[in-house]
Amino acid sequence: MEQIIVNGLYLGAQYALIALGLTLIFSLMNVLNFAHGQMYVLGGFVTYTVVAQFKMPFIVGLIAAAVILAVVGALVEKYLFAPVIKKSKREESTMLLAAGIAFLLDAIILLVFGEKQRGLPKIIDGVFNWDFIIIMPYDRIVIGFVAIAMIVTFILFMQYSRTGRAMRALAQDKVAATLMGVAVDRYSMIGFALGASLAGLVGGLLVSITGINLGMGGPASIKAFIMIMIGGAGVISGAIAGGFILGMLESVGLTVLAEYGDITYLVIFASLMVFLALRPQGLMGKPWG
Amino acid sequence: MKKRTLLKTAMLSGVLSLALTGVSFAANPVLKIGFVGVTSGPAAAWGISNQRSMETSADWINEMGGVKIGDKTYNVEIVAFDDQKDPKRAIAGMEKMAQEGIHYVVGPNVDDGAAAVRPVAEQKGIMYFPYAFPKSLYVAPASNAVLGMVANYQSGPAIYEYLMKNNGIKKVAFVAANESDPLSQRDGGVEAAKALGLNVVSSNVTYQVDTTDFTPVLLPVVKTQPDLLVLSGVSPANAPQLIRSARELGFKGLISTETAQDANVLKEGAAGLANGFISVGGASTPDLASDKMREFVKRYTAKFGEYNDESNTKVYALEYILETLKANPAALTDVAQFKKTMDTFEAPNPYMVGDAKLKYVGSTSFGQKRQVSVPLVVNVYKDGKFETLFVAQVD
Numbered sequence: 001m002e003q004i005i006v007n008g009l010y011l012g013a014q015y016a017l018i019a020l021g022l023t024l025i026f027s028l029m030n031v032l033n034f035a036h037g038q039m040y041v042l043g044g045f046v047t048y049t050v051v052a053q054f055k056m057p058f059i060v061g062l063i064a065a066a067v068i069l070a071v072v073g074a075l076v077e078k079y080l081f082a083p084v085i086k087k088s089k090r091e092e093s094t095m096l097l098a099a100g101i102a103f104l105l106d107a108i109i110l111l112v113f114g115e116k117q118r119g120l121p122k123i124i125d126g127v128f129n130w131d132f133i134i135i136m137p138y139d140r141i142v143i144g145f146v147a148i149a150m151i152v153t154f155i156l157f158m159q160y161s162r163t164g165r166a167m168r169a170l171a172q173d174k175v176a177a178t179l180m181g182v183a184v185d186r187y188s189m190i191g192f193a194l195g196a197s198l199a200g201l202v203g204g205l206l207v208s209i210t211g212i213n214l215g216m217g218g219p220a221s222i223k224a225f226i227m228i229m230i231g232g233a234g235v236i237s238g239a240i241a242g243g244f245i246l247g248m249l250e251s252v253g254l255t256v257l258a259e260y261g262d263i264t265y266l267v268i269f270a271s272l273m274v275f276l277a278l279r280p281q282g283l284m285g286k287p288w289g
Numbered sequence: 290m291k292k293r294t295l296l297k298t299a300m301l302s303g304v305l306s307l308a309l310t311g312v313s314f315a316a317n318p319v320l321k322i323g324f325v326g327v328t329s330g331p332a333a334a335w336g337i338s339n340q341r342s343m344e345t346s347a348d349w350i351n352e353m354g355g356v357k358i359g360d361k362t363y364n365v366e367i368v369a370f371d372d373q374k375d376p377k378r379a380i381a382g383m384e385k386m387a388q389e390g391i392h393y394v395v396g397p398n399v400d401d402g403a404a405a406v407r408p409v410a411e412q413k414g415i416m417y418f419p420y421a422f423p424k425s426l427y428v429a430p431a432s433n434a435v436l437g438m439v440a441n442y443q444s445g446p447a448i449y450e451y452l453m454k455n456n457g458i459k460k461v462a463f464v465a466a467n468e469s470d471p472l473s474q475r476d477g478g479v480e481a482a483k484a485l486g487l488n489v490v491s492s493n494v495t496y497q498v499d500t501t502d503f504t505p506v507l508l509p510v511v512k513t514q515p516d517l518l519v520l521s522g523v524s525p526a527n528a529p530q531l532i533r534s535a536r537e538l539g540f541k542g543l544i545s546t547e548t549a550q551d552a553n554v555l556k557e558g559a560a561g562l563a564n565g566f567i568s569v570g571g572a573s574t575p576d577l578a579s580d581k582m583r584e585f586v587k588r589y590t591a592k593f594g595e596y597n598d599e600s601n602t603k604v605y606a607l608e609y610i611l612e613t614l615k616a617n618p619a620a621l622t623d624v625a626q627f628k629k630t631m632d633t634f635e636a637p638n639p640y641m642v643g644d645a646k647l648k649y650v651g652s653t654s655f656g657q658k659r660q661v662s663v664p665l666v667v668n669v670y671k672d673g674k675f676e677t678l679f680v681a682q683v684d
Contacts, residue, residue: 116554
């Protein structure tokens with residue numbers, strides 16, 4: 001049981017970090033960013049390239065992933081999403097654009113980084129083994145704590161910084177925020193860049209544990225959407241809760257349901273359908289959006 | 290007037306350059322060989338190594354002046370189609386090959402794609418070389434598919450038997466991705482292990498291909514304390530993570546798979562934890578590779594920046610097609626002639642040292658020769674490289 005809880009917490013921390021970026025972008029721009037998973041993959045490949053090819057420290061790789069993805073996010077928002085949002089009132093326009101960007105990023109990643117699975121050496125060797133009750137490699141413990149630290153930093157940033165407050169105001173009421181002098185275009189771009197940067201950071205963090213490959217983008221996006229559906233789209237605390245709930249469900253399912261085959265996600269999806277039928281806005285979302 | 294002269298000059302230059310280009314292309318007639326397989330998504334590595342092997346070989350052949358079949362010399366052109374691991378797309382790909390007049394296709398890479406294209410291939414007169422294991426593809430009345438590698442039900446028993454004799458294994462556990470290929474390979478492996486008298490202690494644990502943490506997946510398997518953990522049909526993307534998680538959970542036994550892997554991917558993903566991992570390879574371990582194989586690896590690396598060890602197996606299909614066509618040029622447009630030639634065909638294997646032969650096998654497994662004879666080279670990974678554990682032949 002202890003092992004299941006620890007696995008769930010570790011998975012939850014990384015999932016929550018992935019979901020945060022997605023929910024931030026949704027809350028600011030009402031955009032379902034289907035390319036979020038591809039941004040996560042791109043971050044992983046950037047970190048891999050910096051560390052494995054350029055022989056630089058892991059932390060430099062992480063910073064590079066965060067910065068490059070922030071720039072990619074800002075450019076995507078400024079030159080693709082912002083014009084489409086201005087010209088089209090139809091929500092499917094941005095959804096189609098996001099899907100197109102996902103395909104484009106997949107193609108670019110294949111061309112630039114190739115088809116192979118990539119990975120980095122463990123940042124710390126060794127395994128924590130508490131009498132076979134809890135077994136957890138040290139690198140996962142470190143990555144788990146780093147992910148939690150990042151989540152806390154993100155919350156503090158959103159809560160107390162001028163930029164964070166402006167973005168929260170924008171998410172709550174765009175018209176009121178504009179009237180109060182918040183530069184909508186600027187903060188939308190910053191928000192998108194921050195969301196993409198978070199995705200890149202997670203990709204970079206996990207490249208030393210799970211590795212990275214071209215095909216990981218789509219499934220990562222799907223999991224991120226599940227998390228924000230559980231927690232409530234556009235709500236930061238909801239994304240964190242969704243991440244930890246999904247991590248825990250996965251950990252429990254993989255252990256308890258193992259003897260019945262791989263039905264964990266079948267059960268999760270079925271439960272999610274029932275849950276959304278009862279509470280379509282998610283745990284912390286508001287019914288009016 | 291001046292304007293008209295300028296226009297005429299431009300047109301003349303255009304026609305001349307087109308003609309010259311045409312001359313260079315028209316030096317040899319073109320023989321198109323198709324590839325239908327997965328080159329995008331999580332399993333992209335399988336198909337891309339296929340396609341790139343074919344393209345490397347085709348470039349090499351064309352650079353040497355082409356391939357002589359009968360009294361004509363052909364340049365080889367590879368026509369590739371990404372089926373995205375989707376059977377419907379695989380059918381569309383095979384139909385595209387038929388429209389282009391192609392009679393020989395390498396792929397698809399997976400079971401359901403290979404099964405889906407069978408009616409199209411048989412109806413349109415296409416021989417295809419899948420990397421898929423279901424026997425129904427190769428057993429009569431099926432006749433157009435030729436297995437492009439060694440199947441798991443052929444390599445698995447050989448590996449288990451070797452490990453029983455040399456390592457004294459008694460208990461075996463299987464873990465597979467929740468997809469048709471790995472699941473069917475797991476079932477075949479379980480059957481083979483039981484037939485050899487091994488105790489199968491776990492075989493029902495499966496995982497999603499997009500799993501990012503295998504610790505909870507492997508925990509119940511490791512608790513059964515097997516001597517051998519078989520990663521059935523594991524993709525190169527998942528293998529390092531599974532190995533790493535198993536070792537981190539304290540598993541000390543042997544780990545093996547019946548699929549081809551890439552040494553560099555294992556090195557990056559699992560480093561020293563992958564030492565001792567057993568997989569099926571091709572013919573490029575230093576002691577087995579011929580000069581031609583080494584040259585192929587060199588050309589592949591120069592063309593694509595990095596070699597993929599999976600191509601050690603994938604290098605063979607195009608070679609078989611061309612050598613069989615050389616043996617019977619009538620097969621260029623008539624696959625019935627190709628099938629006829631398969632029964633007696635034999636040529637030297639240029640990728641291995643010694644007197645290894647290219648020939649069609651499969652009589653034992655399929656009742657007819659519907660498999661290329663590639664050496665069953667079982668490798669063991671050690672410090673970033675594969676070493677040959679043992680070599681066997683399949684029929």
